[in-house]
Amino acid sequence: MPDLEARKVIELGYGGSERLVMNMGPQHPSAHGVFRMILTLEGETIAAMDSVIGYLHRCHEKLGETLTYAQYPSIASKTDYVAAMTSELAYVLAAEKIGKIDVPKRAQYLRVLVAELQRIASHCLWLGTWCLDLGGALGGGATVFLYCFRERELVLDLFEALTGARLLYGFHQVGGTRYDLPEGWATRCLESVKRIDQRIDEYEEMLEANTAFLVRTQAVGVVSRELAQEVGIAGPLLRGSGVEFDIRKNDPYSSYADFDFKIPVETAGDCYARYRVRMQEFRESIKIVRHVLDGLPAGPISSRPALKSVGQVRIPKGEAYARVEGPRGEVGCYVVADGSPKPYRMKWRGASFSNLAILPHIVPGHKVADVVAIMGSVDPVFGEVDR
Amino acid sequence: MMRDVLAAFVLLNVVVLIVTYLTYVERKFAARMQSRIGPYRVGRPHGWLQPIADAIKLLIKEDIVPALADRPVYNLAPIVFLLPSLLIFATIPFAPGLGLADLNIGILFFLAVSSLEIVGLFMGGWGSNNKYALLSAMRAVNQIISYEVPFVVTALIPVLLAGSLKLSTIVQAQEGLWFVAYPVIGQLAFVAFIVATIASENRVPFDILEAESELVAGFRVEYSGMKFALIQLAEYTHMFGVSCLGALLFLGGWLGPGLPGWAWFLLKALFIFLLVTWVRWSFVRIRVDQILGLSWKVLLPATLVLLMATGFWVALGGGHVA
Numbered sequence: 001m002p003d004l005e006a007r008k009v010i011e012l013g014y015g016g017s018e019r020l021v022m023n024m025g026p027q028h029p030s031a032h033g034v035f036r037m038i039l040t041l042e043g044e045t046i047a048a049m050d051s052v053i054g055y056l057h058r059c060h061e062k063l064g065e066t067l068t069y070a071q072y073p074s075i076a077s078k079t080d081y082v083a084a085m086t087s088e089l090a091y092v093l094a095a096e097k098i099g100k101i102d103v104p105k106r107a108q109y110l111r112v113l114v115a116e117l118q119r120i121a122s123h124c125l126w127l128g129t130w131c132l133d134l135g136g137a138l139g140g141g142a143t144v145f146l147y148c149f150r151e152r153e154l155v156l157d158l159f160e161a162l163t164g165a166r167l168l169y170g171f172h173q174v175g176g177t178r179y180d181l182p183e184g185w186a187t188r189c190l191e192s193v194k195r196i197d198q199r200i201d202e203y204e205e206m207l208e209a210n211t212a213f214l215v216r217t218q219a220v221g222v223v224s225r226e227l228a229q230e231v232g233i234a235g236p237l238l239r240g241s242g243v244e245f246d247i248r249k250n251d252p253y254s255s256y257a258d259f260d261f262k263i264p265v266e267t268a269g270d271c272y273a274r275y276r277v278r279m280q281e282f283r284e285s286i287k288i289v290r291h292v293l294d295g296l297p298a299g300p301i302s303s304r305p306a307l308k309s310v311g312q313v314r315i316p317k318g319e320a321y322a323r324v325e326g327p328r329g330e331v332g333c334y335v336v337a338d339g340s341p342k343p344y345r346m347k348w349r350g351a352s353f354s355n356l357a358i359l360p361h362i363v364p365g366h367k368v369a370d371v372v373a374i375m376g377s378v379d380p381v382f383g384e385v386d387r
Numbered sequence: 388m389m390r391d392v393l394a395a396f397v398l399l400n401v402v403v404l405i406v407t408y409l410t411y412v413e414r415k416f417a418a419r420m421q422s423r424i425g426p427y428r429v430g431r432p433h434g435w436l437q438p439i440a441d442a443i444k445l446l447i448k449e450d451i452v453p454a455l456a457d458r459p460v461y462n463l464a465p466i467v468f469l470l471p472s473l474l475i476f477a478t479i480p481f482a483p484g485l486g487l488a489d490l491n492i493g494i495l496f497f498l499a500v501s502s503l504e505i506v507g508l509f510m511g512g513w514g515s516n517n518k519y520a521l522l523s524a525m526r527a528v529n530q531i532i533s534y535e536v537p538f539v540v541t542a543l544i545p546v547l548l549a550g551s552l553k554l555s556t557i558v559q560a561q562e563g564l565w566f567v568a569y570p571v572i573g574q575l576a577f578v579a580f581i582v583a584t585i586a587s588e589n590r591v592p593f594d595i596l597e598a599e600s601e602l603v604a605g606f607r608v609e610y611s612g613m614k615f616a617l618i619q620l621a622e623y624t625h626m627f628g629v630s631c632l633g634a635l636l637f638l639g640g641w642l643g644p645g646l647p648g649w650a651w652f653l654l655k656a657l658f659i660f661l662l663v664t665w666v667r668w669s670f671v672r673i674r675v676d677q678i679l680g681l682s683w684k685v686l687l688p689a690t691l692v693l694l695m696a697t698g699f700w701v702a703l704g705g706g707h708v709a
Contacts, residue, residue: 020518020522022518022519022522023518028603029599029600029603030600030601041522044522044526044675044676131671132600133600134600134671134672135591135592135600135670135671135672139590139591139592139594139667139668139670139671139672140591140592140667140668140669140670140671141600141671141672142417142421142668143417143420143421143668143669146421146422146423147421147422150422206669210669210670210671212592212670212671212672212673213670213671215673215674215677216671216672216673216674216677367674367675367676368522368601368602369595369598369601369672369674369675370674371601372600372601
C-alpha cells in the first residue's frame, strides 16, 4: 500500500520527523532486475514502501495477438525467462483446451519432465541470488551463488542437448512437444539429478548450520495464512504460510496425477519457511524426474503433424484459462480464439506479479537489510512482472 | 634522522607491496573455495601480475566528484582513512630489532591509532552527499564504537599475561608457550579476538557498512579511480595490521624454529588473514541491530569475564613471570 501520507510529510518538511526517503532501484544490485522501491526510513527502520514496476514492459500480451499459435510458444518463454518451460506450457495448454486437442501420453510425460527440471534450475537461481542478497557479492553469498550456478549449468546442459537452446526453449507446441529425447539423454539426466541431489545436502549443511543465516531469515518477513490468502500470493510463498495448495495436486494437468510426490508445507510464514519449502521442492522435483524417466511410455510426441508453416495451427472459436504450477507459483494464460491462426486476445497471470503485491504488507517495520532478504525470498522475475 | 626517514620509506613500501599481494592471495583463496580459478590471465604463472594491473587500471581511471559533494571533506577522506592504517606499522616489530619504533606503550599506540580510521570513513560517507553513503557512515560509527571496546579488552589479555604493553616484550613472554596455547583462556581470547577483528575490519559477516546488496557500496559508493584505490588499500592495510597484531599477541610473533623471524611473523599474520578470509567467504551478513546486540550482550560481557579470569590467574602466579 503506497503510504502517500507518510511521504507527503517528509517532502513538505513539516511534522518534525526525521524521516529519510531513499530510492532503491531500478538500478540496484538487489533489484532482481528492474524493481524500484521508494523507502521511507526512520533511521534504519522502514516506515513505508512504495513499489514501482513497469521498467521491463514489452507488450507481451499484444505481441501474443500478432503471432500464431505455432510461433508464440517460443516467445512465451520470454515472460518468465528463468523458468521458460513453464510459461510455454501454460500457453499451449490453453490453446489445447479450446481446441480440445489430445496430447499423447509420451508428450505429457515429457512436459512434466522438463517442467520439473526447470523448477530445479529456477530454484538454483533463486537460492544463489537470494544468498547474494543476504551475504553480498563479497562474502559467503557469492560462494553459494557460484555453487548454485554450477548445478544450474547441469540442467541447462540437459536442455541444450534436448532443444538446442539454454535459456529460451520453444520446446512445447500445440498438441505435444517439438523434440523427443536424444539418445543417451535419460542416463545423463539421471546422473545430473543425482549430483544435484547430493549438492542440495551440501547447501543445507552450509546454510542451516550457520547462525548468521538463521538470524537473517527466521522471523523475518512473516506472512500470515490470512494475509497470504487475501493478497493472492501463490507457489512456495503460499505454502510457506501454511496453505497446502499446489496446482499440480489440486488441479492436475499433463498427467501429474500419475506421479507420487508430496507438497511441502511450512507454517511459520517467514523467509526461512519459504526457503525450507523450496529446498524440499528440489527433492520432490528430483523424485518426479526419476519417476518420469522410469516409466516413460513409447509413442508419438505430438498428436499433430509436424509444422510446415507458421499459420498451420488453427484453433476453433472459444476461450479458455489454463494454469500451471511454475517455480514461483500459479502461471496462468487466458486465450480467446476466433478460429484464425492467431489468438484474438491473450492475457497472462504472472506468478511474480501477484507475489510481489505482498511486499508493501510485510516490509514496513523491518530494517533496510531485511528488505533485500524479503525481496529475495519472494523470488520475483521481472520479465514476468512487467511482461 | 636520515636513517629513520629511509627506514620509514622502505617499511611503507614493503607494507604496501605486501598488502597489494594480499588482495591477490584473498582472490585466489576465495576462488578455490568457490571452485573457480581466480585471476589467471595477467602474468604467468597464475596471474601473479593481477594486483599491479588493478592498481594501474585504478590510477588511469577518471576521477569523478559528485556535483553536490562537500569537496574538501570528500577529497580528504581517503587520505584520512589510509593514514592511521599505515601509521600502525610504525610500532610493529617484525623480528627482534626489525621495526621502526618499539614503543613501550606499543599496543596502546596501535589501538589508539587504528580506531582513528572511523574519522576518514565518516568523512567519506558524509562528504559524498549520498543517502547510501550516509546510512553506511552511520552504521560504521555504530559498529566501530561497539566493537572497539571488546577488541581492546581482548587485546589486554595478552598484556596481562605478559605484564607489559611493549609488543616485543609480549612476544618474548611467549618464548615457552604461545598465548594461544594457554589452557582455556588462550583459546577463548583468541576466538574473541578473531571475532572482534572481523568486526573492526568490517568484513562479512559484519560488513554492514559496505553491504553492497543494500547500500550498493556504502560510504565509498561515490568514489572512483585513485581515491577508491586508496580506500581499498586502507582497508587491506588495516586488515594486515590487525593480522600482525594477532600474530604478535597470540601466536608468538617471530618465534619459531628454522625459518628467520620475519618469515615466521609474516606466515602467522597470513594465517590470521586467511582465517578471516575463510569466515568472510562462507558467512552471510548479519543485520545492524543483531551486530550491536552481539557486541554489547555477548562479546563484551564474555571478554570482560575472561579478562577478570586472566587477572585472577596472573595474580595467583600463572602467566609469564617477568
